[in-house]
Amino acid sequence: MIDIARRMATPWHLWLVGLLSLAWNGFGAFDYIQTNTRGEAYMRASGFGDDMIAYFNAMPTWMYVPWxxxxxxxxxxxxxxLARSRFAVHAFGLSLIGAVVSLIYSKFINPPPALPPELAMMAxxxxxxxxxxxxxLWYAWTMAKRAVLR
Incomplete structure (x- = not known):
């Protein structure tokens, strides 16, 4: 009976944010898998030219860790x-660290070649x-502080 009361107390926005984030991050996972399994064929289908494919193929092995x-x-x-686990905060924290390291690498350490005009927004x-x-991360932390996540 107590568990039912807790589930009813779950704010509606948790389900919305959880499902939207799963869709967004699911696409990221699809892209990750396709890039690493289909490689050049997937990148060409995505509109990347020879210079961008060469840039990606030259990415140092250590960059696969933050990615x-x-x-x-x-x-x-x-x-x-979505499971209402407080460990979502930790997972999103690791995700943010990976995204920031990837950003620093691609914008400051080794910038990629210019994108074609049709992909310029991707920059x-x-x-x-x-x-x-x-x-x-902020949302999960807020929900954990409000004891929505267990």
Missing amino acids: TLGVWGAVIGSLLL WMPYVIVVIAALL
Whole structure:
């Protein structure tokens, strides 16, 4: 009976944020899997040219760590948020760290070649990813502080 009362106390926005974040981060996971399994064929289908494919293929091995943390931390964080687990905060924290390291690498350490005009808006995507990761961490932390997450 107490568990039912707790479930009824779950704010509606938790389900909305959880499902939207799972959809957003699920696409990130799809992109991660496709890029790492189909490689050049997937990148060409996404509109990348030879210079961008060469840039990606030259990415140092250590960069796979923050990329993996960013993508899978976000997916796991979304699932944990929907499960109302306080560990969503930790998963989203790892995701944010991965996104920030990836942003620093791609914007300051080793910037990619210029994108073709039809993909120019994609240059903002690393910033968008970091902002969304930070908002999801903040949201999960807020829900944990309000004892919505167990």
